[in-house]
Every structure is written in C-alpha cells, then in structure tokens.
Amino acid sequence: MPEEKKATHPEQPKPVQVKKIAKRTSRDLGEPSIKDALLGKFKEEKISAKEQHQIYTKANENEDFTSDELKLKWEQFLKRLEDRQNLKSTLSTVPKIDDDFKLLLEIENSVQDDLISSIKPELVSWLRKELKNSKIQLLTKITEKAKGKIIYTDSEKYEEMLKKNPKLALLKQKFNLDFGE
Secondary structure, eight states: OOOOOOOOOOOOOOOOOOOOOOOOOHHHOOOOOOOHHHTTOOOOOOOOOOHHHHHHTTTTTBBBOOOHHHHHHHHHHHHHTTTOOOHHTTTTSOOOOOGGGGGEEEEHHHHHHHHHHHHHHHHHEEEHHHTTTTEEEEEEEOOOOOOOOOOOOOHHHEEEOOOHHHHHHHHHHHTOOOOOO
C-alpha cells in the first residue's frame, strides 16, 4: 500500500495567553479603608476587649483539679528548667491549693521571690492551660525556717554529737582523747 501523506498545514500561531493579575483591594483583605473611614463608613463587626480576652485566654474555664494533678503538672514544668538550676531548686516544693484556686508557694527569702517573679507569668499561664482553670493565681509567702545554732569549733561539734550519743563521753575518756586545744 502506498504510504499516505498527511496534509500539512502551515502551523497556526498559538493564541497568546494573557494572565490576569488579580489585584486585591483592602476590601478583600478585611482591612479598613482610609477612603471609607473619611466617609464615615465603618464595619460593625467589632469584638469588645473583654470578649477578646475571654476568647483567647479561655477565661471561662474553671475545672476543678486535685493536688495530685497539680503536682504532676508542676513537675512537668520543672523539667523545662534544666538550664536554670537555681529556679528549679526554688520551685522544687509544690504549692498548696488555697481558696478560689490560689496557689500558695512558701519560699525562704526575697532572692527566691525575684527568681519566681521572672518566670511567674509563663508558669501561671501554662498551669491555667494545662489544668483548664483560668482562676489560678500563684502567691508567694516568705517564711523563716527555724535554723539551729551553727557549729564551728571542735568542742561544739563534740557537744552536739554527745547529745545524740552519750556513750561518746565514755569512749573519749577510755582512749584519753583530746581536741588539741
């Protein structure tokens, strides 16, 4: 069979595609327009500051929690403080739950209070989120711990050891021990 030849047509130019550029106006983006503002046209879809606060902070969450749940979340937060050992040590005791979800943390001095105040907003917001309770507040109370007399000399150390074990006097006498004073 003879080979059929296809009819060749001169190539027709392809139609030029014109890309339309979509230009966004401020109306599309939901932003206020200066022109509209000058004409007094405002959108009435405003949310009050109080409503915004409730939406973003979940201010209406008030779930109860136990001291065990608090302890678990407290320890989880402490794991995040590996690089800040002083702060981790200060927060090593779990606070007591007081009335109206106030957490009372007893500390020893104002230096610890300063350390806590540096991280307090982050800690409180994290606890509020994790325990699902927006009423949580962290309060610190500086309490003086009763410290005994500080022992410096050998004879003072001996007297303290003697209070714990009176047979030590017999041992000292039997072996004729002295402190070299």
